Amino acid sequence: MLREFFRSLYWKLSAVYLVLLLLVGAAYTYLTLFSSEMYFAETSQRINASLARHIVEEIQPFIDGQPNFKGMETLFHNVMVVNPSVEVYLLDGQGNLLAFDAPNKKVKVPFVSLDPIKEFLASEGKKLVLGDNPRDIHTPKVFSAAPVTMNGMVYGYIYVILGGEEYDSIADRIRVSYILALGLRGLLLSLIAAAVIGLVALAFVTKKLRRMTKTVMAFKEGDYGRRVLVASHDELDALGAAFNDMAQTIQQNVEGLNKADALRREIIANVSHDLRTPLASMQGYIETVLMKNKTLTEDERHDYLRTILSSTERLSRLVQELFELSKLEAKQIQPHLEPFSMPELVNDLTAKFVPQAQKTGVTIAVEVPKGLPLVSGDIGMIERAMQNLLENAIRYTPHGGKVTVAVEQRNSKIQTRVEDTGVGIPEKDLPLIFNRFYRARMRETSSGGAGLGLAITKKILEAHGESIEVESRVNEGTKFVFNLPVANV
Numbered sequence: 001m002l003r004e005f006f007r008s009l010y011w012k013l014s015a016v017y018l019v020l021l022l023l024v025g026a027a028y029t030y031l032t033l034f035s036s037e038m039y040f041a042e043t044s045q046r047i048n049a050s051l052a053r054h055i056v057e058e059i060q061p062f063i064d065g066q067p068n069f070k071g072m073e074t075l076f077h078n079v080m081v082v083n084p085s086v087e088v089y090l091l092d093g094q095g096n097l098l099a100f101d102a103p104n105k106k107v108k109v110p111f112v113s114l115d116p117i118k119e120f121l122a123s124e125g126k127k128l129v130l131g132d133n134p135r136d137i138h139t140p141k142v143f144s145a146a147p148v149t150m151n152g153m154v155y156g157y158i159y160v161i162l163g164g165e166e167y168d169s170i171a172d173r174i175r176v177s178y179i180l181a182l183g184l185r186g187l188l189l190s191l192i193a194a195a196v197i198g199l200v201a202l203a204f205v206t207k208k209l210r211r212m213t214k215t216v217m218a219f220k221e222g223d224y225g226r227r228v229l230v231a232s233h234d235e236l237d238a239l240g241a242a243f244n245d246m247a248q249t250i251q252q253n254v255e256g257l258n259k260a261d262a263l264r265r266e267i268i269a270n271v272s273h274d275l276r277t278p279l280a281s282m283q284g285y286i287e288t289v290l291m292k293n294k295t296l297t298e299d300e301r302h303d304y305l306r307t308i309l310s311s312t313e314r315l316s317r318l319v320q321e322l323f324e325l326s327k328l329e330a331k332q333i334q335p336h337l338e339p340f341s342m343p344e345l346v347n348d349l350t351a352k353f354v355p356q357a358q359k360t361g362v363t364i365a366v367e368v369p370k371g372l373p374l375v376s377g378d379i380g381m382i383e384r385a386m387q388n389l390l391e392n393a394i395r396y397t398p399h400g401g402k403v404t405v406a407v408e409q410r411n412s413k414i415q416t417r418v419e420d421t422g423v424g425i426p427e428k429d430l431p432l433i434f435n436r437f438y439r440a441r442m443r444e445t446s447s448g449g450a451g452l453g454l455a456i457t458k459k460i461l462e463a464h465g466e467s468i469e470v471e472s473r474v475n476e477g478t479k480f481v482f483n484l485p486v487a488n489v
């Protein structure tokens with residue numbers, strides 16, 4: 001649990017954020033202290049710029065070229081009383097210390113650099129310049145300085161360190177308490193506020209991520225309906241929307257595959273059923289013939305063999321139809337278009353069906369006007385389609401009925417109609433009869449077919465870029481209609 005937390009994005013982001021916050025806080029504290037110090041140093045240098053000059057005017061630092069130790073002593077004393085934060089030095093022309101108000105041991109170096117003093121004098125005290133501090137060579141200090149001249153010659157300098165040792169020790173103490181009292185407390189408060197707000201905001205963002213992860217996981221587990229909630233338009237939502245699109249595609253594909261799989265199972269079931277029936281009947285009759293070989297009359301034997309023959313015919317027809325349909329569905333057969341005469345095709349075909357129709361007492365009528373233009377199509381495939389329609393019309397029309405085949409021109413198309421006065425198709429079955437293996441009026445009627453004829457017919461017309469329509473009324477009759485384009489010769 002804890003390990004997981006330390007591995008989480010939330011923890012990593014928070015850690016980086018808190019470290020950043022601390023760095024900013026530290027930098028801010030340092031800058032504030034530094035700038036306040038500089039501000040104070042510059043202020044005190046400007047205010048006291050002319051202090052050294054006043055001292056030079058007030059006392060005579062050199063008398064007859066010699067340092068005026070007595071005058072200096074009085075000055076040191078007075079200065080100590082008036083302003084204990086300054087330290088006064090008398091320098092010679094090279095920067096060596098000649099007189100000062102501190103005990104000897106407190107002075108660490110016997111001279112100071114003249115460069116800062118010259119810079120200070122040149123800018124007339126308007127620029128912040130730090131000079132050597134004889135008592136602590138590591139911390140330069142703000143100062144005031146003035147040259148002591150006589151007859152145009154520089155004898156030395158009065159050098160005043162502002163904010164001397166006394167000032168430093170008091171300032172340090174006050175600074176610490178100030179920082180603790182005000183600065184640090186304020187800084188701490190604002191850091192805590194920033195941390196709380198930042199962490200809450202981070203938690204909010206990572207919560208969204210966690211929710212998305214949950215959804216994706218659920219999808220992965222097979223809940224294909226799961227989608228990410230997309231509320232606004234930030235980068236995470238864009239990711240969520242992209243995931244949703246992807247999920248949609250995957251869901252559709254999976255559904256398509258499932259459907260195809262179900263169809264495949266159904267086809268296999270149908271095929272095996274349709275193969276088994278004729279095989280079983282063949283097996284039965286063959287066994288009978290073998291067993292009763294001696295006792296069978298010539299007529300009985302003939303009957304049995306006939307039945308066996310018709311079963312093999314049914315089988316080979318089924319296999320042939322399945323083969324045809326699967327090739328059509330895989331688009332392996334493409335129509336070889338050529339101009340041909342539809343009336344001729346109709347006449348030839350109906351002539352072939354006449355004997356069969358006569359057997360069941362059905363008459364066939366052909367209605368074809370003269371002088372029709374040729375159509376464009378694959379004559380072999382169209383013949384196959386027509387054959388299926390005629391076969392059905394004769395098969396599903398009872399004794400005494402009539403089958404009509406009519407051809408006529410409709411604009412740039414030639415329309416062919418196969419109509420019968422047969423049993424008709426119930427309305428609920430109409431949308432389904434073009435499906436493979438679909439037989440209206442149950443599969444029990446061993447009327448012969450496997451239910452593939454119309455599926456093949458439809459595929460053939462689709463390959464020609466055409467469709468087939470059906471109209472039917474139960475016990476009145478059925479009408480199939482399709483068009484083919486006029487060939488442009």
Ligand SMILES: Nc1ncnc2c1ncn2[C@@H]1O[C@H](COP(=O)(O)OP(=O)(O)OP(=O)(O)O)[C@@H](O)[C@H]1O
Pocket residue numbers: 321388392393396397420422423424425433438439440441448449450451452453454455478
């Ligand atoms: N002219 C028709 N009159 C009445 N019903 C029909 C007619 N044509 C087709 N049907 C119905 O449509 C179903 C499907 O026809 P289809 O030609 O595809 O299969 P089939 O004739 O049963 O078998 P197959 O053609 O494969 O030998 C038929 O079983 C039948 O119920």
Ligand SMILES: [Mg+2]
Pocket residue numbers: 388391392449452453454
């Ligand atoms: Mg049929």
